[in-house]
Amino acid sequence: MFAKTKARSTREAVPDPTPNLRLVVGLNRVDEILHDAWDVRLNQPTEAAALEIRRKCEDTVKRLARETGVGASHIEYYSALKRYRLHNILNRVVLHCFGGFKLGDVEPKPFEDVAGVDPDVRRFTQEERARRAAASSGGKPSSALERVVAEMSRFLDAEDAGRLTSKFHTEMRRPPRVAVLGQSGVGKTTTVNALFATDWKTSAVEVGTHTAQEKRVALPSGGEISMVDLPGYGRSLDEDAAYEAQYREILPRCDLVLLVIQADRGDLADDIEMIRKLSLWLSAEPAEAQ
Amino acid sequence: MALTEYDKQRVLDQLDMIDNMAFERITSSQDSFERWLSYRLPDIYRKIKAVLRRTWEWIRSLFR
Numbered sequence: 001m002f003a004k005t006k007a008r009s010t011r012e013a014v015p016d017p018t019p020n021l022r023l024v025v026g027l028n029r030v031d032e033i034l035h036d037a038w039d040v041r042l043n044q045p046t047e048a049a050a051l052e053i054r055r056k057c058e059d060t061v062k063r064l065a066r067e068t069g070v071g072a073s074h075i076e077y078y079s080a081l082k083r084y085r086l087h088n089i090l091n092r093v094v095l096h097c098f099g100g101f102k103l104g105d106v107e108p109k110p111f112e113d114v115a116g117v118d119p120d121v122r123r124f125t126q127e128e129r130a131r132r133a134a135a136s137s138g139g140k141p142s143s144a145l146e147r148v149v150a151e152m153s154r155f156l157d158a159e160d161a162g163r164l165t166s167k168f169h170t171e172m173r174r175p176p177r178v179a180v181l182g183q184s185g186v187g188k189t190t191t192v193n194a195l196f197a198t199d200w201k202t203s204a205v206e207v208g209t210h211t212a213q214e215k216r217v218a219l220p221s222g223g224e225i226s227m228v229d230l231p232g233y234g235r236s237l238d239e240d241a242a243y244e245a246q247y248r249e250i251l252p253r254c255d256l257v258l259l260v261i262q263a264d265r266g267d268l269a270d271d272i273e274m275i276r277k278l279s280l281w282l283s284a285e286p287a288e289a290q
Numbered sequence: 291m292a293l294t295e296y297d298k299q300r301v302l303d304q305l306d307m308i309d310n311m312a313f314e315r316i317t318s319s320q321d322s323f324e325r326w327l328s329y330r331l332p333d334i335y336r337k338i339k340a341v342l343r344r345t346w347e348w349i350r351s352l353f354r
Contacts, residue, residue, distance in 0.1 A: 042300055087311035095318040099326050104319035111304065120293050125301050132309065141319045144349045151345055152338050160334050167330055285329050
């Protein structure tokens with residue numbers, strides 16, 4: 001891994017107008033934007049479709065950024081079901097989640113382990129992954145951060161070094177609290193499980209209920225994540241008004257809100273309104289856990 | 291069905307993109323850590339900000 005280096009995408013070249021906003025907007029289901037776009041054997045869009053998906057999604061990203069004032073670095077397109085561009089959205093999560101460095105070791109579910117992929121493609125991909133891992137000299141991001149904290153302590157007096165080390169290790173033990181939000185059926189559960197390689201289940205009791213559910217989920221990369229599942233918006237004005245009180249109470253205490261939107265949805269009015277509200281609720285840093 | 295050279299190249303391209311994103315995650319983690327530190331321990335952050343920036347470069351070199 002990490003064999004190649006590349007400049008950050010052009011979206012990072014533009015200063016983020018909302019750098020402290022703990023929000024990532026995911027445009028899911030990009031595989032459904034075009035007909036006959038997907039090469040099932042390789043589990044990738046065809047070359048022509050990839051360009052068209054990119055063009056359409058970049059247009060949507062620009063529109064959402066323009067109409068909500070949220071920085072474009074908070075918005076990413078992907079397909080949870082096809083496990084396409086999961087690493088792209090994971091980077092947004094690590095960047096914008098408060099304490100998101102704790103998610104730096106996460107590896108999304110591999111794209112080749114999806115039904116329909118040619119067995120030869122799967123074998124070739126896994127062999128290439130193993131070859132790259134063996135050739136890599138890099139370690140885990142979390143161990144690199146441990147080294148940084150130790151190195152920084154040398155430049156501080158004993159009291160400050162102790163405070164830094166203590167606060168860092170306390171933070172590392174605290175599971176990130178991530179709320180997932182979106183209209184019904186947009187793929188919130190699939191997104192979470194593909195992105196964090198988890199087996200998060202919204203139980204039969206929880207499905208369709210109108211209250212928030214919080215559950216700690218083990219991360220295969222180590223540690224846990226605290227997932228907050230919220231009732232979806234956009235079904236009726238009465239329900240939205242009732243849910244908004246819950247959102248306002250719960251979301252400001254979360255480290256990140258992951259808002260999932262259907263990429264091919266033409267009418268984004270409800271989602272745009274929600275992003276504007278989230279921008280207001282999530283602008284301050286979360287209170288420190290006791 | 292046997293893989294063609296075209297199939298192999300497309301898989302390699304996909305893995306290259308994932309590798310680039312994994313490298314970019316190092317930078318995202320660093321930015322996230324710096325934001326966390328500046329909020330949780332602002333006095334310490336002010337003291338080590340300059341040396342921290344230099345250290346990020348060293349860290350990135352470990353992953354190249």
